[in-house]
Amino acid sequence: MKKIGIITSGGDCSGMNAAIRAATRTALGHGVQVVGFRKGYSGLLKGDFLEMQTKDVAGILHRGGTFLQSARSEEFRTVLGREKAVRHLEEFGVEGLVVIGGDGSLNGALALHRMGVPVIGIPASIDNDIPFTDMALGVDTALNNIIYAVDCIKDTASSHDRAFVIEVMGRNSGYLASMAAIATGAEYAIIPEVECDIADLCNQLRLRYEEGRSNAIIILAEGAGRAQNIADNIKDAIGFETRVTVLGHYQRGGAPSVFDRLLGSRFGHAAVENLLAGQMGKMVGLCCNAILPTLLETVVVSEKRQQDELHEMSLILGI
Numbered sequence: 305m306k307k308i309g310i311i312t313s314g315g316d317c318s319g320m321n322a323a324i325r326a327a328t329r330t331a332l333g334h335g336v337q338v339v340g341f342r343k344g345y346s347g348l349l350k351g352d353f354l355e356m357q358t359k360d361v362a363g364i365l366h367r368g369g370t371f372l373q374s375a376r377s378e379e380f381r382t383v384l385g386r387e388k389a390v391r392h393l394e395e396f397g398v399e400g401l402v403v404i405g406g407d408g409s410l411n412g413a414l415a416l417h418r419m420g421v422p423v424i425g426i427p428a429s430i431d432n433d434i435p436f437t438d439m440a441l442g443v444d445t446a447l448n449n450i451i452y453a454v455d456c457i458k459d460t461a462s463s464h465d466r467a468f469v470i471e472v473m474g475r476n477s478g479y480l481a482s483m484a485a486i487a488t489g490a491e492y493a494i495i496p497e498v499e500c501d502i503a504d505l506c507n508q509l510r511l512r513y514e515e516g517r518s519n520a521i522i523i524l525a526e527g528a529g530r531a532q533n534i535a536d537n538i539k540d541a542i543g544f545e546t547r548v549t550v551l552g553h554y555q556r557g558g559a560p561s562v563f564d565r566l567l568g569s570r571f572g573h574a575a576v577e578n579l580l581a582g583q584m585g586k587m588v589g590l591c592c593n594a595i596l597p598t599l600l601e602t603v604v605v606s607e608k609r610q611q612d613e614l615h616e617m618s619l620i621l622g623i
C-alpha cells in the first residue's frame with residue numbers, strides 16, 4: 305500500500321485528533337503517504353482532501369473536535385454516491401481508508417469494504433453505543449464535561465431546594481446518563497433501555513423530601529423522554545420547585561481527557577498497523593485493555609451489551 309486516506313465522520317468527539325495524528329504518523333513511519341479528506345464522506349464525494357506530513361498533525365492532540373472536520377452525508381447513503389466515492393479513491397491513488405466515526409459511519413465503512421475498498425474503522429461517538437469496544441472515543445471526555453456541569457448545578461440545587469432534571473445526549477443509549485448519575489451521586493437516572501415508572505420516581509423523591517432532603521438531581525438520557533414533562537410531573541406530585549437543564553452540544557467538545565488522548569493514539573496506530581497487515585473490513589476496539597480487530601459485518605449486526613447492573617447500581621446508590 306502506497307497511500308492511505310483518513311476521514312472523521314458523523315458527530316465529532318474529543319480524541320478524534322489524537323487518532324488522526326497517530327494514524328498519520330504510523331503510516332508515514334512505514335513510508336506510506338497519507339491524505340485527509342475533509343468533512344467525512346462528503347470530502348470523498350467532493351474530492352476535498354489535503355496531503356498530510358508529520359508537521360500537519362502537530363499541535364492538534366490536545367484539541368477537541370476534529371481538524372479534518374466532520375459531517376453527515378445523505379449522498380453517501382446512496383449507491384450512486386458510494387460509487388462516486390470509490391471512483392475518487394481510485395483516481396487519487398488511495399489504496400486504503402481509515403474511517404473514524406460512530407455506528408452510522410462504520411456502516412458506511414462496511415459498504416465501502418463490500419465495494420472492494422480496504423477499510424479499517426475506529427469507534428468514535430460519545431454515545432458509547434458501538435459493540436466490540438468497551439469504550440468508544442470521546443465518551444470519557446463527554447462524561448467529564450457532564451460531571452463538571454452536574455456538580456455546578458448541584459450547588460445551586462442545594463442552595464435553593466430545587467429538583468433539577470438534566471438532559472444528557474446519547475441518542476438511544478443511556479450509557480452517559482447512568483455513568484454520570486453514578487459519578488455525581490444523582491438521585492435518579494432515566495434511560496431508554498429501562499422503562500421508568502414516574503409514579504415510583506415521584507414516590508421516592510417525596511420520601512426524601514419528607515426526610516428533609518429537599519433537592520434532587522435527575523439525569524435524563526435524551527432518548528428516554530422530554531425533560532420538561534418529567535419536571536412537570538415531579539412538580540405536580542411533590543410541589544418541588546423544579547428546573548430543567550439541557551446540556552446539549554457542550555458535552556461533545558473540549559480538550560480530550562488523558563483517557564481519550566491515549567485511546568485515540570492507540571486506535572489510530574492500531575488501525576494503520578492492521579490495514580498495512582492486510583486486516584481489512586474490521587474495526588479496532590478496546591477489549592479488556594487490549595486493542596483488538598473485529599469484522600465490521602459482525603459489529604454492525606450486533607448490539608452493545610447494556611450495562612443493566614450499572615444502571616441498577618446508580619438507582620441504589622442515588623436514593
Ligand SMILES: Nc1ncnc2c1ncn2[C@@H]1O[C@H](COP(=O)(O)OP(=O)(O)O)[C@@H](O)[C@H]1O
Nearest residue numbers: 314315376377380381405406407408409411412
Ligand atoms: N447504512 C449506511 N450505509 C452507508 N452509509 C451510511 C450508513 N449509515 C450512515 N452512513 C453514513 O455515515 C454518516 C454518519 O452517520 P451518522 O449515523 O450520522 O453518525 P455516526 O457515525 O456518528 O453514528 C451518514 O451521514 C452517512 O453518510
Ligand SMILES: O=P(O)(O)OC[C@H]1O[C@](O)(COP(=O)(O)O)[C@@H](O)[C@@H]1O
Nearest residue numbers: 314315406428429430431473474475
Ligand atoms: O450534532 P447533531 O447532528 O445535532 O447530533 C446530535 C447527536 O449526536 C450525538 O452527540 C452523537 O451521536 P453520533 O455519534 O451517532 O453522531 C448524539 O448523542 C446526539 O443525539
Ligand SMILES: [Mg+2]
Nearest residue numbers: 406407408429
Ligand atoms: Mg451514531
